[in-house]
Amino acid sequence: MTNTKNEQILAASIDEFTEAGFEDARMDSVAARAKVSKRTVYKYFEGKEALFRAIVDQRVSNFHTGPDIRFDAARPIRQQLWTLAATEGKLFVSSDFMNLLRLVAREADRFPGLAADLSARIDKRAAFRRFFAEAIDAGALKARDPALVADQFLGLLKADAFWPKLHTGGEIDEASMRAIITGAVDLIITGYKAD
Amino acid sequence: MTNTKNEQILAASIDEFTEAGFEDARMDSVAARAKVSKRTVYKYFEGKEALFRAIVDQRVSNFHTGPDIRFDAARPIRQQLWTLAATEGKLFVSSDFMNLLRLVAREADRFPGLAADLSARIDKRAAFRRFFAEAIDAGALKARDPALVADQFLGLLKADAFWPKLHTGGEIDEASMRAIITGAVDLIITGYKAD
DNA sequence: CATTCAGTAAACTCAGCAGTTTATTTTCTG
DNA sequence: CAGAAAATAAACTGCTGAGTTTACTGAATG
Numbered sequence: 001m002t003n004t005k006n007e008q009i010l011a012a013s014i015d016e017f018t019e020a021g022f023e024d025a026r027m028d029s030v031a032a033r034a035k036v037s038k039r040t041v042y043k044y045f046e047g048k049e050a051l052f053r054a055i056v057d058q059r060v061s062n063f064h065t066g067p068d069i070r071f072d073a074a075r076p077i078r079q080q081l082w083t084l085a086a087t088e089g090k091l092f093v094s095s096d097f098m099n100l101l102r103l104v105a106r107e108a109d110r111f112p113g114l115a116a117d118l119s120a121r122i123d124k125r126a127a128f129r130r131f132f133a134e135a136i137d138a139g140a141l142k143a144r145d146p147a148l149v150a151d152q153f154l155g156l157l158k159a160d161a162f163w164p165k166l167h168t169g170g171e172i173d174e175a176s177m178r179a180i181i182t183g184a185v186d187l188i189i190t191g192y193k194a195d
Numbered sequence: 196m197t198n199t200k201n202e203q204i205l206a207a208s209i210d211e212f213t214e215a216g217f218e219d220a221r222m223d224s225v226a227a228r229a230k231v232s233k234r235t236v237y238k239y240f241e242g243k244e245a246l247f248r249a250i251v252d253q254r255v256s257n258f259h260t261g262p263d264i265r266f267d268a269a270r271p272i273r274q275q276l277w278t279l280a281a282t283e284g285k286l287f288v289s290s291d292f293m294n295l296l297r298l299v300a301r302e303a304d305r306f307p308g309l310a311a312d313l314s315a316r317i318d319k320r321a322a323f324r325r326f327f328a329e330a331i332d333a334g335a336l337k338a339r340d341p342a343l344v345a346d347q348f349l350g351l352l353k354a355d356a357f358w359p360k361l362h363t364g365g366e367i368d369e370a371s372m373r374a375i376i377t378g379a380v381d382l383i384i385t386g387y388k389a390d
Numbered sequence: 391c392a393t394t395c396a397g398t399a400a401a402c403t404c405a406g407c408a409g410t411t412t413a414t415t416t417t418c419t420g
Numbered sequence: 421c422a423g424a425a426a427a428t429a430a431a432c433t434g435c436t437g438a439g440t441t442t443a444c445t446g447a448a449t450g
Contacts, residue, residue, distance in 0.1 A: 005427085021304065023218065027408060037428045042409070106304070108362060109216065119362075148378050155354020160346055163358040167303060167314075183343050191382040200397085222438060232398045237439070394449085402441070409433085416427070 006044050008034040013055050018099050022052055022107045052107070056114055059100045060121065063091070069127040071134035077141060078189055084131065085157055085181040088124060092161045095171050102166060128154055141192045149192055156184035201239050203229040208250050213294050217247055217302045247302070251309055254295045255316065258286070264322040266329035272336060273384055279326065280352055280376040283319060287356045290366050297361060323349055336387045344387055351379035 012033035016025045027048060031038040045051045069084060091097045101118070108115035128150035135141045136149075143149045161172045161180050172180075207228035211220045222243060226233040240246045264279060286292045296313070303310035323345035330336045331344075338344045356367045356375050367375075 037430095038408095039410085039429090040427060043426085048408070105362060106301075109301075115362075145378075148374070151355055152351055152378060152382060156347055156350050158358070159350025159354060163353070167300060167310075179343070183340075183347060187347060187382065187386040190386045192385075232400095233438095234399085234440085235397060238396080243438070392450100394447105396445105396447090398443105398445075400442090403439090405438095406436095408435095411432070412430090414428080416425105418425075419423095420421105 005034075005036055005040060008036055009041055009044055009051070010055055010058060012036075013051050014059070017052060017055060018103055021103070022048075022110060049111075052111070053114060056100070056104060056118070059096070060118060063097060063100075063122065069124070069131050071131050071138060071140070073138045073140070077135060078185060080131075080135075081153070081185045081188060082181065084128070085153075085184060088154075088157055089161065089177045089181055091122075092158075092165070093171055093174055093177055098165060098171050102169065105166060125150060125154060139194050141189075142194045143192045149188065153184060153188050156187065157181065200229075200231055200235060203231055204236055204239055204246075205250055205253060207231075208246050209254070212247060212250060213298055216298070217243075217305060244306075247306070248309060251295070251299060251313070254291070255313060258292060258295075258317065264319070264326050266326050266333065266335070268333045268335070272330060273380060275326075275330075276348070276380045276383060277376065279323070280348075280379060283349075283352055284356065284372045284376055286317075287353075287360070288366055288369055288372055293360060293366050297364065300361060320345060320349060334389050336384075337389045338387045344383065348379060348383050351382065352376065 009030065012030050013025075016030050016033060020026075020029075025048070027041060028038060030051070031041050034041070041051070045054060072080060101122075104111070104115050104118050129147050132141065132143070132150045132153070133146040136143055136146050141149070157180060159180075161177055165171055204225065207225050208220075211225050211228060215221075215224075220243070222236060223233060225246070226236050229236070236246075240249060267275065296317075299306070299310050299313050324342050327336065327338075327345045327348070328341040331338055331341050336344070352375060354375075356372055360366055
């Protein structure tokens with residue numbers, strides 16, 4: 001028995017919070033959008049903060065990282081970097097993902113735990129570092145510091161696709177994302193190719 | 196005749212706004228910190244927003260970009276990239292600079308003009324692109340798209356030194372900054388060296 | 391010395407909005 | 421269908437904080 005009111009309220013909250021941010025979101029608006037009385041909102045949720053946490057929780061579970069990122073000695077390194085980058089890039093192109101992050105980022109002061117949790121969840125550094133460590137071990141790339149390479153690769157991807165958009169709103173288009181990915185893969189391979 | 200009260204109020208505001216952010220800053224606190232009556236604050240400034248703009252204006256003028264960034268065919272490219280990166284890196288290490296940016300970034304919704312203005316002012320992309328275009332023209336580097344190279348170079352510098360710090364507070368230490376710069380310069384030179 | 395101007399301190403106004411209350415209606419359930 | 425549980429609408433409470441008012445002080449000017 002899926003509770004309809006509950007869902008209506010959550011859906012309305014996502015709209016309201018995403019459009020207005022926490023501070024400018026109005027509980028009256030949430031109730032109106034959900035086509036539910038204000039009192040009912042308070043029946044299902046403790047208050048504004050609880051509602052905020054609830055919608056973030058719900059959304060975050062949509063972005064569980066997919067299959068494990070592992071180096072595969074049998075596949076060409078360029079192809080693997082491309083796959084890695086494309087998977088990450090898909091997120092930056094998704095307005096659902098970027099809107100969620102914007103929402104939480106703006107409220108990082110009010111919900112420090114939530115923001116820290118979310119940024120830890122979406123941080124791929126550890127996985128990327130392991131990948132590059134394995135790739136270097138296997139001789140597919142040549143570098144002294146796998147962590148630096150991983151950070152550089154992620155940095156190249158995020159530089160113009162993720163960070164600026166997090167602030168200004170809007171998402172990057174897929175063509176630009178592809179250009180960034182190609183540039184990053186090329187540069188990392190040229191810079192660290194095994195001789 | 197430098198107006199002392201005016202300066203006291205500005206100084207107090209910088210402290211209050213930087214510590215608390217716009218929303219949680221209290222006009223009563225500003226007055227108390229400035230050791231001035233609340234009424235006097237309103238005598239010198241129209242209101243909270245005007246005060247905010249005033250302190251941002253004051254601070255921004257501290258960060259006027261220094262000498263022009265130009266490619267110099269007579270100097271080795273590695274050295275020039277290092278200088279470029281170090282100049283930029285110095286800003287990321289400065290708590291004054293980062294605090295100002297954090298303050299404005301958090302309030303980008305409330306003061307869209309201010310935020311856009313500030314980010315345009317500190318955006319070095321145009322200068323970097325020109326630099327790389329000249330370097331490639333002169334044969335010091337070899338690449339098809341100078342804009343991509345410029346964005347990559349800036350992206351490598353900002354990836355772990357600027358963007359994450361903008362959100363989490365704190366600044367990067369100089370040793371880490373140096374490591375980032377070295378890594379970025381090396382990668383760009385290896386990736387785009389003239390044969 | 392008196393008038394004016396800058397400043398002070400503290401009480402006050404006013405609006406916005408989260409959360410509550412109350413009185414009433416709708417919707418299940420046995 | 422009776423009675424309980426859930427929901428509604430709208431008025432109300434209570435707080436917070438920006439900006440204002442008022443009554444007062446003191447220093448400079450002429």
